[in-house]
Each structure stands twice: as structure tokens, then as C-alpha cells.
Amino acid sequence: MTTDMENRINSIIPETEQPLRLATKRRWHKLRAITVVLATQVTLLALLLGFWEHMTASDKQAAFMFGSPSAIFGFLGQMARDGSLWRDTYVTGLETLLGFGIGNLFGTLIGLLLWYSRFVSRVVEPFVIALGSIPIIALAPIIIIWFGTGLISKVAMSTLSVVIVALVTSYKGAIGVDADQINLMRTLGASKFQIFRKLVVPASLTDISRD
Amino acid sequence: MIVKTNSVGVTSTGSMAGTSIVPAIPLIVDHVAKSYEVDGKIVPVIGDLSLSLNKGEIVSIVGPSGCGKTTLLNTLCGLLPRDSGHIRWYGQEIAGQPQNVGYMLQKDLLLPWRTALNNVMLGLEIRGMATSEAVSRSRTMLDQLGLHGFADHYPSTLSGGMRQRVALARTLVNEPGVLLLDEPFASLDFQNKLLIESDTAKLVREGGRSLLLITHDIEEAVSLADRVIVLSKRPTQVKAVYNIELGIERTDMMASRDSRDFSKYVRRIWADLDVVLQ
Numbered sequence: 001m002t003t004d005m006e007n008r009i010n011s012i013i014p015e016t017e018q019p020l021r022l023a024t025k026r027r028w029h030k031l032r033a034i035t036v037v038l039a040t041q042v043t044l045l046a047l048l049l050g051f052w053e054h055m056t057a058s059d060k061q062a063a064f065m066f067g068s069p070s071a072i073f074g075f076l077g078q079m080a081r082d083g084s085l086w087r088d089t090y091v092t093g094l095e096t097l098l099g100f101g102i103g104n105l106f107g108t109l110i111g112l113l114l115w116y117s118r119f120v121s122r123v124v125e126p127f128v129i130a131l132g133s134i135p136i137i138a139l140a141p142i143i144i145i146w147f148g149t150g151l152i153s154k155v156a157m158s159t160l161s162v163v164i165v166a167l168v169t170s171y172k173g174a175i176g177v178d179a180d181q182i183n184l185m186r187t188l189g190a191s192k193f194q195i196f197r198k199l200v201v202p203a204s205l206t207d208i209s210r211d
Numbered sequence: 212m213i214v215k216t217n218s219v220g221v222t223s224t225g226s227m228a229g230t231s232i233v234p235a236i237p238l239i240v241d242h243v244a245k246s247y248e249v250d251g252k253i254v255p256v257i258g259d260l261s262l263s264l265n266k267g268e269i270v271s272i273v274g275p276s277g278c279g280k281t282t283l284l285n286t287l288c289g290l291l292p293r294d295s296g297h298i299r300w301y302g303q304e305i306a307g308q309p310q311n312v313g314y315m316l317q318k319d320l321l322l323p324w325r326t327a328l329n330n331v332m333l334g335l336e337i338r339g340m341a342t343s344e345a346v347s348r349s350r351t352m353l354d355q356l357g358l359h360g361f362a363d364h365y366p367s368t369l370s371g372g373m374r375q376r377v378a379l380a381r382t383l384v385n386e387p388g389v390l391l392l393d394e395p396f397a398s399l400d401f402q403n404k405l406l407i408e409s410d411t412a413k414l415v416r417e418g419g420r421s422l423l424l425i426t427h428d429i430e431e432a433v434s435l436a437d438r439v440i441v442l443s444k445r446p447t448q449v450k451a452v453y454n455i456e457l458g459i460e461r462t463d464m465m466a467s468r469d470s471r472d473f474s475k476y477v478r479r480i481w482a483d484l485d486v487v488l489q
Contacts, residue, residue, distance in 0.1 A: 178318075178320070189308065206323070
């Protein structure tokens, strides 16, 4: 089909032959560059795994300290066969997704609502920064004491690691809304809630989804 | 420092100070002053400004760059507080935003997640108009501005000229008595500009609305307006006022440019602006 079209184009305007060939050449160059990068990456990975396997195969102590690729793949296969791989992946995935969902929901909600009051946002700013700079893993012991070792403590952990990021992103999106845009809404007679609902929320949500 | 240019052949009425208060006049600005505080120092922007906008009148405001035109507009809209003086909309001083006043800037400020139609509907929606009526009014407005068939397009798929037309439709659909436009056509190419200027003049004059147009473009000011107010450098005052009489139908911007006195006004105003290379 392509050659048919090319022939037809060439028969009408022979001068387009040159740009067409140029475009093909350029595409070929781009493809080659991508292939070279990919091939190098695969080679590098193989070399690393080979080196790791080689070092741990001959030395029992090293194998204990570092594990060995073949043992890891072996165990993976065993887990897949007895079904524990899928069950464990499901549980971990659920915990992660739940935490991600809850954290984003609350973080975004609080971040957007902080737009409503400059006073409140100024008051809570240092607390948010302080909370955001704590490594969440440091809270793990407390969370386990509070919630035990079950599902809830894991969900709480992933929620905590998402909530501050979501809060800061949505708050920045909310206060980053063009002042002229807000002025326009005001001249159209919009109340603060209407500005929030029709401008600030959609503007910062499109902002967040773009990030 | 301020020289009132009265000696020109064209009518120049000087300051409008002392205009009596008639409730029917859509806008009266009476000795308004406005300053900013920068690093603890008071910087006066608007010195002492008085002007008026009559019903059905188009008034252009031109001034040297940085003379505080945009500050003036935002002060008039109640978006910025003034230091002193009075602003009367239809004879009344208003706290907050005046109703029935449309506001449009150089930036189209269209909401990217709304279609052209939904952008135009914004003001009606805020006022709580029933959706079906808001849709039909907005469609009519878009049609009048030559955007038939583009109602369901998103702003990102429209050209600059079309986007500004949508913004104009969003302003006009609320049927404002007064329009305040701040360099609305400045970013458009000459052809688009002339077309949208003509449409604006037509819709404003047909609807008996008043228009206050802030612009850099002297030709735009003269071709559109019944009156051109020239502002001084900061602190801003009225330097001169010209009643533009071109003796022709005032909705065709090319015809305005062809008229006998057009370039005379342009030259006078240019001289008033006292533009020097910096």
C-alpha cells in the first residue's frame, strides 16, 4: 500500500522523492540509536548477573551474604508452582493500592481545602513540612504497635508515604491558579465556593494528572 | 508637569473633573488616586484621575507604557482598593465587584477543560441560569461572533483569534451594560484584530452598551472610540481628551482608517504621548 502511494506521489510530483527518502533515513537512524542503547543495557545486565553468579557459586559464605541469582530464580519458580507467589503479590498489591488510594484522596482533599483559608494554610505549613521530611520507615515501629502486623498497618504505612506528597502537590496546584483567572471569576459574580468548585479544583486536578 | 493640550484643532476638553452626578451615567471616576507600597516606599501609580463613561459610548484610554492602565481597570472593577476618590457605577459607589460589568483581558483566560460553549456559559452558570437557556443563549452568541460549528471545540484546538472571540462571547453573553476591556486584541494579527474590532463595535453599539477600552494601539483607540482619553506618565492623570468625529459609520474599522481626519487624530495623540526612545 505504501509503495503504491509512494509511486503515485512520485508520478505526480517527482520532487517529493527526495524528502520521502530523507524521512525514511531519519526514521532508520532513530531506530538504530534505540536498538544500540537497548542492546548495551541487556549486555550490561547479563554481565552483572554473570559476575554475581560466578562469585557466589564458588564461595559458600558469599552466597549466604549476597544470595545468588540462580537460587533466587529457583525459589521464584517454586513459589509460582505452589501458588504462594500469586497470593502474596495480591496481598502486597492490595495494601499498596489501598494506601495509594486513601493517601491520594485525603492528601488532595486537604491540599485543596487549604486554598480556602490563607490563615489556616500559613498555620499548618511548618507542620506539613516537618511531617513531610520524616522518613516514613521511621514510623514503622509505632504503626506496628498501633495497628499490629496485619493489613491495616501496611495500608497505614503506604497511606502516610503518599498523603503528604499529594497534599503538597494539590495545594501548590490550587494556589498556582492564575490570579487573573480568579479576578475574571469575581467579575462574573462568582462566590468563593464557585471559584473553588469551577476553577481551583479542576485547574489543580488537571495539574496533578499532568505531573 | 502636566500640560493640558487645549490648543489643538481637534476638540480637547481637558480634565473631566467636576462632572455632576447623574445616576444614568454608567461610570463616573472622581479624583481617584492609587499607590503601591514597594520596599516600604509609597509609589503613586494613579495621581488624580477623573473621567466618565456615558451610556452607549465607546471610550478609549491610551497612555505611555507603564502608566498604570491595568491598575486603573482593576481599581474600577473593585479588584483593587483605591486610596482616595470616588467610583460611581450608575450613580452608586459599590463595595466589591460591580454587577452588569463585563471584563476582558489580553489573555483569553479560557478554561482548557471546558469547550468553547461551556466557557461562554460560565457567567450564566454562576448566575444560576437554567442550563437549557444558558446553552441556547451561548450558542447564539457564538454564532453572532462567527464561531458557528466550533461550540464543542476545546480552546487548545482553536486559533488565537478564535479564542479571543470566545472570550468576547463569554463577556457579551451576560449582557453587561458596561464592558471594560484591557488590551483585548493586542496579541492578534492585524487582519483578525480589525475583524474582531468591527464585531465588537457592532455588538456594543447595537446593544446600546458602553465600552471602556484600554489600549496601547492608537489606531485602535481612534477607530473604535467616540472619545479618546490620553493619560500622562505616572502618577497618572488625564492629559488630554479628544472627541473623535470621523463622519462615517463607526462599525467598520477599515472605513475609519480611510476617513479624512483619522491620521490627524492619530498624530495628535502620538504627540501627546510624548514617546521617546529609552
